[in-house]
Amino acid sequence: MTLSRRDFLISSAATSFASLAPGVHAAGNGQPDVIVIGAGLSGLETALTLEESGFKVLVLEGRRRIGGRLYTLFDLPGHPEAGGNTVSNAYGRTLAAAQRNGVEIVNLAPRTSGNRAGQALFIGDEHVPLADWAAHPRNPFTGDQRKLPPWGWAAAIFQQHMPFKDLANWHDAAHAQHDISVHDFLSAQGATDAQIRLGYDTNIAYGTTAHDVSLLQQASANHWQAVNRSAATTDFLLGACKGGNQNLPIAMARRLKGDLLQGKRVAAIEADATGAVVRCADGSRHSAKAVVCSMPFSTLRNVTIDPLPSALQHKAIQTLGYLPITQFHLLAKKPFWETDGLSPSMWTDGPLGMVLAQRFGRSDSEVTSLTVWCRGLNGLSIDRFDVEESKRMILDEFARLRPASKGLLTVGAVHSWTADPFAAGSWAIFQPGQVRELRAAMAMPHQRLFFCGEHTALGSRGFEGAFESAERVSLEVLTALG
Ligand SMILES: Cc1cc2nc3c(=O)[nH]c(=O)nc-3n(C[C@H](O)[C@H](O)[C@H](O)COP(=O)(O)OP(=O)(O)OC[C@H]3O[C@@H](n4cnc5c(N)ncnc54)[C@H](O)[C@@H]3O)c2cc1C
Structure with a gap:
C-alpha cells in the first residue's frame, strides 16, 4: 500500500479554517505553525497531536515512503518486515495508537515460538545439536554456563x-x-x-x-x-500490525490535515527565539514558529544547525552510537529444511548471523520467507561488498552450511540500515560514558527547535519509545507556543 501525494491534497483540501474550533493556531497566510521533520512513528504522532490542539502542521520527509524504520516488504510473500518487527504487552501507547488509527494488531507468538525454541546452532562450519553443546570442544564457557546456548x-x-x-x-x-x-x-x-x-x-x-x-x-x-x-497477564504478546507494520504510519499519515511532503531531504535548520527555518536539499525553504526534528542523530549529524546547539547536545548528535544491521530476505523454492531435518531458523557465528523463518502463511507453521540478520561487525563487513556480490556470498554460505538449500534459495530483498542515508543505523546505542555526559542534553529544546525520536525516550524503547518521545515533545511545543 502506498500513500500518494494526491491522498494528502485530498485530505488537506477537506479541511478549511472555517471548520476549526475557536482558539486554533492555524496561520492565516498558509505558513505552518509547526514543521515536523520525519514521517516515522514519532514525527507522525507529534504532528497528529499538535493538529488536534489546533496547530497547522507541515511534515517534511526525506524518503519517498512513509514509516521510517517501519518498513514492510509488501511485494514479498507474507509481507516480511525489513524494519520494526514486534510490540509486546507494555507497548500501551503503540497499541492505543493502532486502535485509534484503525489498524489491527495480531499476535505472532504462536507463529514465532518455533523459531525461538528450535533454532539450529552452527559453530564454525558445523551444526551442533543443542544437546551436544555443553560438551562441545568449541564451547568457551565454564561450569554450569556451558549448558547455556551462546x-x-x-x-x-x-x-x-x-x-x-x-x-x-x-x-x-x-x-x-x-x-x-x-x-x-x-x-x-x-x-x-x-x-x-x-x-x-x-x-x-x-x-x-x-x-x-x-x-x-x-x-x-x-x-x-x-x-x-x-x-503479560495471560498471553505473552508478540504483536504486529495485520498485513505489515508500515500500515500503522500509513494510516496515521492519512489522518493528517496538513501537507506531508515526501522527497524533502533536510539539509539545514536555522532557529531563534521566535521561529525556525528549514532548508531542503532540493532548494526549498520552509519556515514556522517551531520545528520538531524526529531524525535519528545518525542522520541529523549531516544537517547544519545554526546557531550550533550547546556543546553537549552537539557532541551527542555527532557521536551517539547506532547498531549496524543488514538484512537479506530469502525465498525458498522448496522447503530444504524438510530434507536436512533441521530448523529453517539458525544462529551462526559466521556471515549468516541469525536466520529467522517468517511464518506469515495460511497456517502458523508455513514458512513464507527467511530473514538473514547480519548485525554489528558482521553487518559492517557484508556492507563492504557491492549488493550483487553480497547476495552471492550469502547464498554460497547458506549452501555451504546447509547443502540441502543449494539452488533452492533466491534473494527477494536486501536492506542495509547502515547504508540507508535516512537511518544510518538501526537503533541508538549509548556508548560507555555517554549516558553520564550527554543524555540529559540530548533532547533539550534549542531555541524553537525541538527533538523527538526513539533515541530520546527514557522509559520505553522501539515503537513505544517513539510514541513516548512524541508525547514529551508535543507538550514542549504546546508550552512554548501557548
Ligand atoms: C531492523 C529493525 C528491527 C526493529 N525491531 C523492532 C522491534 O521488534 N520492536 C520495537 O519496538 N522496535 C523495533 N525497531 C525499532 C523501531 O522500528 C524504531 O525505534 C522506530 O520505528 C523509530 O521511530 P522514530 O520515529 O523514532 O524514527 P524513524 O522511523 O527513523 O523516523 C525518522 C524519519 O526521519 C526521516 N529522515 C531522516 N533523515 C532525514 C532528513 N535529512 N530529511 C528529512 N527526513 C529525514 C526518516 O526517513 C524517517 O522517516 C527495529 C528497527 C529496525 C531497523
Whole structure:
C-alpha cells in the first residue's frame, strides 16, 4: 500500500479554517505553525497531536515512503518486515495508537515460538545439536554456563550480576559509575575475551562489540524486557500490525490535515527565539514558529544547525552510537529444511548471523520467507561488498552450511540500515560514558527547535519509545507556543 501525494491534497483540501474550533493556531497566510521533520512513528504522532490542539502542521520527509524504520516488504510473500518487527504487552501507547488509527494488531507468538525454541546452532562450519553443546570442544564457557546456548549466556550474567536493581532509572546520576563498557563489566565477572566474543558480540543487539556499549544501555534494554514480561497477564504478546507494520504510519499519515511532503531531504535548520527555518536539499525553504526534528542523530549529524546547539547536545548528535544491521530476505523454492531435518531458523557465528523463518502463511507453521540478520561487525563487513556480490556470498554460505538449500534459495530483498542515508543505523546505542555526559542534553529544546525520536525516550524503547518521545515533545511545543 502506498500513500500518494494526491491522498494528502485530498485530505488537506477537506479541511478549511472555517471548520476549526475557536482558539486554533492555524496561520492565516498558509505558513505552518509547526514543521515536523520525519514521517516515522514519532514525527507522525507529534504532528497528529499538535493538529488536534489546533496547530497547522507541515511534515517534511526525506524518503519517498512513509514509516521510517517501519518498513514492510509488501511485494514479498507474507509481507516480511525489513524494519520494526514486534510490540509486546507494555507497548500501551503503540497499541492505543493502532486502535485509534484503525489498524489491527495480531499476535505472532504462536507463529514465532518455533523459531525461538528450535533454532539450529552452527559453530564454525558445523551444526551442533543443542544437546551436544555443553560438551562441545568449541564451547568457551565454564561450569554450569556451558549448558547455556551462546544467545543465552550474557543474558544470564546480566540477570544475576547487574550491579543495581533500579533499572527503570538507568539514566539517573546515581548510577553514573556503571556507565562503563559491557566488556569491562563482563570481564570483571571473570569472562574471557573468547566468551564475550561468542556470548555477546556475535549477533549483537547493541553496538558493534561489547567495548562500545554502555552497561547502562544494557540496563535500559533489560528493564524494558522485564516490564514487558511482567505486563503479560495471560498471553505473552508478540504483536504486529495485520498485513505489515508500515500500515500503522500509513494510516496515521492519512489522518493528517496538513501537507506531508515526501522527497524533502533536510539539509539545514536555522532557529531563534521566535521561529525556525528549514532548508531542503532540493532548494526549498520552509519556515514556522517551531520545528520538531524526529531524525535519528545518525542522520541529523549531516544537517547544519545554526546557531550550533550547546556543546553537549552537539557532541551527542555527532557521536551517539547506532547498531549496524543488514538484512537479506530469502525465498525458498522448496522447503530444504524438510530434507536436512533441521530448523529453517539458525544462529551462526559466521556471515549468516541469525536466520529467522517468517511464518506469515495460511497456517502458523508455513514458512513464507527467511530473514538473514547480519548485525554489528558482521553487518559492517557484508556492507563492504557491492549488493550483487553480497547476495552471492550469502547464498554460497547458506549452501555451504546447509547443502540441502543449494539452488533452492533466491534473494527477494536486501536492506542495509547502515547504508540507508535516512537511518544510518538501526537503533541508538549509548556508548560507555555517554549516558553520564550527554543524555540529559540530548533532547533539550534549542531555541524553537525541538527533538523527538526513539533515541530520546527514557522509559520505553522501539515503537513505544517513539510514541513516548512524541508525547514529551508535543507538550514542549504546546508550552512554548501557548
Ligand atoms: C531492523 C529493525 C528491527 C526493529 N525491531 C523492532 C522491534 O521488534 N520492536 C520495537 O519496538 N522496535 C523495533 N525497531 C525499532 C523501531 O522500528 C524504531 O525505534 C522506530 O520505528 C523509530 O521511530 P522514530 O520515529 O523514532 O524514527 P524513524 O522511523 O527513523 O523516523 C525518522 C524519519 O526521519 C526521516 N529522515 C531522516 N533523515 C532525514 C532528513 N535529512 N530529511 C528529512 N527526513 C529525514 C526518516 O526517513 C524517517 O522517516 C527495529 C528497527 C529496525 C531497523
